[in-house]
Amino acid sequence: MQTLEGIRKRIDTTADLLSVVKTMKSLAAVNIRHFENAAKSVVQYAEVVDDGWKVFFRNAGVVPHSRTSKKAVIFVSGSDQGMCGQFNEVVRAKALQVRDEMESEGAETVFWTCGERLKGGLEDAGFEPELNFRVAGSLRGVNSLVLEVEQSLEQWQRERRLDRLAIVHNIYTGAEGFEVEARDVLPIGRAWEGRLKKAGWPGKSLPATNISDSEFFSSLFREYLFVTFYGAMVQSLAAENAARLAAMQVAEKNIDELMEDLEGKFRETRQAIVTGELLDIVSGVEAVIES
Secondary structure (H helix, E strand, O other): OOOHHHHHHHHHHHHHHHHHHHHHHHHHHHHHHHHHHHHHHHHHHHHHHHHHHHHHHHHOOOOOOOOOOOEEEEEEEOOOOOOOOOHHHHHHHHHHHHHHHHHHOOOEEEEEEEOHHHHHHHHHOOOOOOEEEOOOOOHHHHHHHHHHHHHHHHHHHHHHOOOEEEEEEEEEOHHHOEEEEEEEEEOOOHHHHHHHHHOOOOOOOOOOOOOOHHHHHHHHHHHHHHHHHHHHHHHHHHHHHHHHHHHHHHHHHHHHHHHHHHHHHHHHHHHHHHHHHHHHHHHHHHHHHHO
16 A cells, blocks of 8 residues: 555645646647737738739739649648647648659659658658758747748759649647648649639729839749748647647646545545554553453
């Protein structure tokens, strides 16, 4: 039987652990709202960029859709933090599925990863990512990360003629937690282009520009990449915290149950000790009387 002191130490340790879990749960909830607000903001900014595309299409006409290479990059974003369940595993599985689909269409694919754990998971599956980026932990870090990715894409395009780009990441889905999403970034979708061409201008005054079509396209294209990757990164961070919140909720329930069990054992052990002491006293009294 465990000693009363031993059970008390376990109760104290469990209480400390419960305090840590509740703190992490609160931080995850705050971070979800923080990154969710950032995701909503970038959606609003994307609408402004779309207005810019409307101006481009009105003045210039079309986006080039030439395909000069079979090279394809699959950018996969994960997490390097623990206690978020199957967060990396579902992203990796989806990324491998996207790769199989692209390979079946004749593309030569390579992986770019965001996160050491995800990189290791793909290596275990037999695929060595060509580039790996650190996972951002703040909105400032997301800005730096997106800039780094854009620079890598520009270099890749100059040296190897990138044809296709897909991005795979988790997205926050509210009360349901998160789910994995995969979408094509390049080439720019014709359906998207057609929708913006047909969309009317929101004001009465028609827009005009004083820069060349090529400069205008380059600026819009950089903004297109920015809102795409920035949105993906903040969605992934919100989803990561949602996964962590769910894990902490399960942990809190398990710790509460353990605490209840330990407190029950503590009461039983204390009662057994008290009963034993009373029996010793009674036995001593009886022995004195008999003598």
